[in-house]
Amino acid sequence: MIVRIMGEGQVKLADSHFTELNKLDDELLEEMEGGDEPGFRRTLHALLDKVRELGDPLPDDALEPSELILPAPDATLAEVRAMLSDDGLIPG
Amino acid sequence: MSGVMKRMGMIFRAKANKALDRAEDPRETLDYSYQKQLELLQKVRRGVADVATSRKRLELQLNQLQKQSSTLEDQGRKALALGREDLAREALSRRAALQQQVSDLETQHQTLQGEEEKLTLAAQRLQAKVDAFRTRKETIKATYTAAEAQTRIGEAFSGISEEMGDVGMAIQRAEDKTAQLQARAGAIDELLASGALDDSSGLAKDDIQSELDRLSGGTDVELELQRMKAELAGGSSTSKPAIEGGQGQSQAQSKDVTRFDKQ
Numbered sequence: 001m002i003v004r005i006m007g008e009g010q011v012k013l014a015d016s017h018f019t020e021l022n023k024l025d026d027e028l029l030e031e032m033e034g035g036d037e038p039g040f041r042r043t044l045h046a047l048l049d050k051v052r053e054l055g056d057p058l059p060d061d062a063l064e065p066s067e068l069i070l071p072a073p074d075a076t077l078a079e080v081r082a083m084l085s086d087d088g089l090i091p092g
Numbered sequence: 093m094s095g096v097m098k099r100m101g102m103i104f105r106a107k108a109n110k111a112l113d114r115a116e117d118p119r120e121t122l123d124y125s126y127q128k129q130l131e132l133l134q135k136v137r138r139g140v141a142d143v144a145t146s147r148k149r150l151e152l153q154l155n156q157l158q159k160q161s162s163t164l165e166d167q168g169r170k171a172l173a174l175g176r177e178d179l180a181r182e183a184l185s186r187r188a189a190l191q192q193q194v195s196d197l198e199t200q201h202q203t204l205q206g207e208e209e210k211l212t213l214a215a216q217r218l219q220a221k222v223d224a225f226r227t228r229k230e231t232i233k234a235t236y237t238a239a240e241a242q243t244r245i246g247e248a249f250s251g252i253s254e255e256m257g258d259v260g261m262a263i264q265r266a267e268d269k270t271a272q273l274q275a276r277a278g279a280i281d282e283l284l285a286s287g288a289l290d291d292s293s294g295l296a297k298d299d300i301q302s303e304l305d306r307l308s309g310g311t312d313v314e315l316e317l318q319r320m321k322a323e324l325a326g327g328s329s330t331s332k333p334a335i336e337g338g339q340g341q342s343q344a345q346s347k348d349v350t351r352f353d354k355q
Contacts, residue, residue: 003097025095032096069100084099 002058003051004066006075011055021050032077032084040077048073118236122229129222136218140211147204154197161190 001018004010013021024047031039048070071080164187171179 021097022095025097029095029099066104067101068097069104070097071100080096084096084103 001067003068005070007072010058013055017054037077119233133218136215143208150201157194161187
């Protein structure tokens with residue numbers, strides 16, 4: 001599966017890693033919904049590190065659609081929440 | 093999975109599709125894609141032509157080297173015939189160096205020839221693919237245009253029916269309005285007749301005035317009749333002297349008239 005880290009690029013991950021990544025992803029969602037900014041930051045970094053560690057980066061000129069997308073490492077809880085709101089990433 | 097990753101991915105895709113749907117005419121995209129393929133094919137063909145040119149250049153070089161080589165061989169033979177073994181040795185050693193170059197060039201030539209064949213084949217395959225794409229593209233475009241036309245027809249039909257609905261409503265409204273106006277006119281007539289409403293046009297008169305008018309009109313008629321009768325009665329006695337031109341009679345007549353007027 002191809003995962004994009006916003007602002008960084010894409011990595012290819014074997015499906016076998018997803019059970020592990022999903023735990024962190026669900027944790028991240030819980031922290032985001034609960035408004036736990038320090039927890040959110042910690043988990044986001046852990047998740048991004050894991051994705052970078054387990055995945056193989058795709059070249060910049062690769063034209064592969066990403067199946068999963070992760071916020072940029074410096075994204076704030078409010079920014080991610082706004083991205084996931086009804087208006088989504090691209091307004092309109 | 094319902095985490096941040098999945099949700100962001102879904103939003104991204106949904107938004108991208110929406111943006112694409114809005115912006116893209118599939119026919120334009122197909123034409124663009126075809127254009128790109130043609131450009132690619134052109135590049136491959138240019139590559140084939142470049143390789144063929146290099147091959148030709150190598151062939152020319154090889155011919156030249158082979159000529160030089162045979163010249164050196166001849167020179168060596170002549171030198172030997174003239175008893176100049178040293179010269180013959182020199183010529184043959186130069187020839188040997190040339191032969192080495194020739195064999196290097198021959199290897200290059202073979203490689204280039206192989207390359208050229210592969211590229212020619214690739215160009216042919218690409219050409220076939222591009223042709224197939226063009227046919228497919230035209231089919232898709234035609235289908236899309238037909239679908240679009242069908243949608244337009246559908247829209248036109250629904251538009252027409254809507255419009256018909258509007259016309260029906262307009263007729264209904266006009267009928268209602270007419271009925272309303274008729275009712276109002278009837279009511280106004282009644283009100284005018286009863287005297288509850290004044291007629292600002294001045295055409296209608298109240299019944300007292302009408303009666304007075306009728307009476308005075310009648311008086312005038314009576315008076316007029318009497319005057320005409322008097323004229324006729326008086327006229328028969330005064331007409332003759334008037335023709336004969338009697339001054340005194342005409343004065344008497346004027347006295348009569350004065351008297352009549354006073355009456």
